[in-house]
Amino acid sequence: GTPTALMVGSGMGAEKGILIRNGEAIQTFKEVTTIAFDKTGTITKGKPEVTDLVMIDGVEEKEFLYYAGTIEKGSEHPLAHAIVEKAKDEEINLGEVIDFNAIVGMGVVGKIDGEEVFVGNRKLMKKNNIAYESYEEELIRLEEEAKTAMMLAKEGQLLGIVAVADPIKEDSAQAIAALENMGIKTAMITGDNKRTAAAIGKKVGISHVIAEVLPDGKVEEVIRLQEKYGTVAMVGDGINDAPALKQANVGIAIGTGTDIAIEAADVTLVRGELSAIISAVKLSKAIFRKIR
Ligand code: ADP
Ligand code: MG
Structure with missing residues (x-):
């Protein structure tokens, strides 16, 4: 039944570097249409x-x-x-x-x-x-x-x-390309200026760049994406990402980020690699195929 599948899912997630705090998240993952990413510390290393x-x-x-x-x-x-x-x-x-x-x-x-x-x-x-x-x-x-x-x-x-x-993480571009190939839209939400954000968005292949967002504004941007696209995941590492992680249908924290973001999220990418998200989506789809 479902609880067993979720436990198996948690075990498999841990193997891939995904820590699941909220079991429902694994269920929601397969419905995600759009993933929004914070920039600094999420797409980039956060070591400018x-x-x-x-x-x-x-x-x-x-x-x-x-x-x-x-x-x-x-x-x-x-x-x-x-x-x-x-x-x-x-x-x-x-x-x-x-x-x-x-x-x-x-x-x-x-x-x-x-x-x-x-x-x-x-x-x-x-x-x-x-x-x-x-x-x-x-x-x-x-x-x-x-x-x-x-x-x-x-x-x-x-x-x-x-x-x-701020150098871009080694696997960011590849992870974003893989998600787009799976039919998942990607977006970036950042407080940085439009030109810098666009240049980084271009380097990693994110088409939808939302820049110059004040920390309080990230929640509103997630709501806007939900209104447009339905089920939305948000990935972030910072204190100011926490409310947006809570607002998203799936909140994903970077394991190397702040405790406040980790506590607000449903899942944590232990090693901070964005490619672990692909494993999570695949895992979600595989488990719920088996249940039905
Ligand atoms: P993000 O977390 O996405 O970088 P912030 O809202 O923290 O966004 O910062 C937005 C912008 O405000 C920065 O890109 C920078 O221009 C300016 N800024 C923020 N903090 C500082 C600081 N300590 N020194 C100089 N500029 C800053
Ligand atoms: Mg950040």
């Missing part, structure tokens, strides 16, 4: 590194990295870690930041040595009336290379751009 520093005339890289590294010490974001690591690699002694604030979907602000510093995207610069328009072409070039470009401003003046790239 600084690739480019573009300085405004007269600005020293050391000076730039001092301010950028100092302010990003206060942030938990993977982008922040990349910048702090770069500053450490360059053996820069970081300073102290006061009045630190992380602004969701935009970046960070704070005071360093009494001066007001911002690091973040266009939205953050616009919000603070910092002129960056003459660097728009440079930003676009970096973003088309699938990099996330951030700007640093101090006392209302732009000092430069730091770009970060």
Whole structure:
């Protein structure tokens, strides 16, 4: 009967690196029409590194990295870690930041040595009336290379751009192609900017890219996909993915991700490889063929 099949399913899942927290999920898997993926830490490794520093005339890289590294010490974001690591690699002694604030979907602000510093995207610069328009072409070039470009401003003046790239997991493209071949639609939901998201989407073969989504907005995007396509699975690793994992018909967490995402999900990909999802779909179909 069904319970036995589900137990067998759990055992087989574990073998493939899939941990099933909710038995019903295995049943739902075979009905999934669409799988939505978070980007950072899900499609990509979540270990971004600084690739480019573009300085405004007269600005020293050391000076730039001092301010950028100092302010990003206060942030938990993977982008922040990349910048702090770069500053450490360059053996820069970081300073102290006061009045630190992380602004969701935009970046960070704070005071360093009494001066007001911002690091973040266009939205953050616009919000603070910092002129960056003459660097728009440079930003676009970096973003088309699938990099996330951030700007640093101090006392209302732009000092430069730091770009970060997050390598794509080895099996992401292959897993997405296999899912598409099985007739499952794939989508990516990310807070990153449209151009970077599109460049990564293209590299891994995801056709439906939903970018510049604020953390709270991921749930709404899942609901929208459910209204359009029916049964939807969501894959994510971050704290801000948890509500979307709960909303999805099947929530899939990355085993190397945050506990909050794992607790919100129905299944966990233990090794974080997206190709395990293919095994889960096949398993679901095989088990429920046997039951009927
Ligand atoms: P995601 O998790 O998909 O990367 P987020 O909502 O966390 O999306 O971030 C969206 C954007 O906000 C980033 O691409 C970046 O431009 C900006 N941002 C967020 N956190 C930081 C930070 N600590 N420093 C600089 N920029 C940041
Ligand atoms: Mg993530």
